[in-house]
Amino acid sequence: MQRVRYYEYGGPEVLTVEDADPPAPQAGQVLLRAEAIGVNFVDTKFRRGSDSGSIFQRPLPGRPTGDVVGTVTQVGPDVDRRLVGRRVAALAEDAYADYVVAEASWLATVPDHLDSGDASMLAMSAPVALRILRAARLNPGDTVLIHAAAGGIGHLAVQLAKVLGAGTVIGTARSSRKLDFVRNVGADVAIDYALPDWPDQVRAAAPGGVDVVLDAVGGSVLQSSLDLLAPFGRTVVYGAATGELERVPVVKLFALRSVTGFNLTAWRHANPDQARQEMGELADLFAAGQLRTTVHASLPLTEAATAHELIEARSHTGRILLIPTTPPAA
Structure with a gap:
């Protein structure tokens, strides 16, 4: 599979596309085959390191987070196997990749027929x-x-x-x-x-x-x-x-x-039951058409640097998505 990481702090050019083996889900986790990854502003700050200020410090190598929409292909120990095949959304680390590990306890179920842009909002942006x-x-x-x-x-x-x-x-x-x-x-x-x-x-x-x-x-x-x-x-x-x-x-x-x-x-630690309830409430609002997401750009995963350039230029409105292009594993 392909993934994007960075091994030094700096501008968008430090984002590196590399080949890697798909990760294995551990206890409490699932493996998602990603269909789209929502790019978040905060990761442009983490990527720049100390230049962004003390609150934006992450160790190297950098593993960008993102709002992943995908299908569960594998579950870790103690996770319900009935999740396999389900289309979900999740906020995850090491998210710029064809396959992404996510916490099973915070998966957002994607309503039928919801597009990738709307679905990408269910795990983080809409709950916030x-x-x-x-x-x-x-x-x-x-x-x-x-x-x-x-x-x-x-x-x-x-x-x-x-x-x-x-x-x-x-x-x-x-x-x-x-x-x-x-x-x-x-x-x-x-x-x-x-x-x-x-x-x-x-x-x-x-x-x-x-x-x-x-x-x-x-x-x-x-x-x-x-x-x-x-x-x-x-x-x-x-x-x-x-x-x-x-x-x-x-x-x-x-x-x-x-x-x-x-x-x-x-918030999730303080009141997990209500946090999960609100994720379901938001899914219903999207399904009913009361909320809508504007997707500014959908870019191939390999153009993650371009996505960060758009965000840092403050030229976008709404959501920027990265789309994996590697064929699913046989």
Whole structure:
């Protein structure tokens, strides 16, 4: 089979396509024959090593993670053999490969006829989008500000905010094309957060302040967002694309504001039953057409470097997929 790893930190060019034997599933694991792999922004940060900041440190060799859609071909000891032949989605390490090992306990069953783009969201992106809204205690009619709303998680969060009853949804992005995309997926207002007056534009759209902020950008964007919260407003921080982990000034919280952090792994450990229930809930929303994924590009697995270039150029909207091209083993 083919797989992609990196043996030094650096730009997309360090991603190396190599031949390898398929991995063997261990206890609690399954082996997937991949049909598509969703590429995530965070792996471009891990690939660059220390240049990305202290929170993006991974040892070498680098094994990119990804949202794998595929068919179970083999199960490890103590795993239900009835999973063999089932089409599933999973967040996995060493994911840029024809065959991928995944944890059996966190497989998302893919509804019939769901395409690879939608299916790739079931294991990680959609669960994060739903849970950050619920962590923010979204109420019907709330005004929601979603940063990076054109991204893989962001464009689902816009749609889910509407599904959950939000009033006004404000999405931020960069470039006019991305702003059009944000409006097309359901945002009432789209604002370019690269402009220095973006906070004033938010205030114009929400004179009383925003009730909920969803932020994975960090840095000055997070700092300005805290000032935009209405009394009892809630911010959920679930990433730091800038690599800047600012201290949250407590004085800003005295105005009846709150900040919560979110991490999918921590959520799964804290409440695994509800986490699994929400994966099923999201699968139903996709199957019913209430959620949809935009696939910006589907590239051969061997063009993983191109996928990372697109992500780092911030030129994509929605999802980028890698497609394995090696024929299945006989």
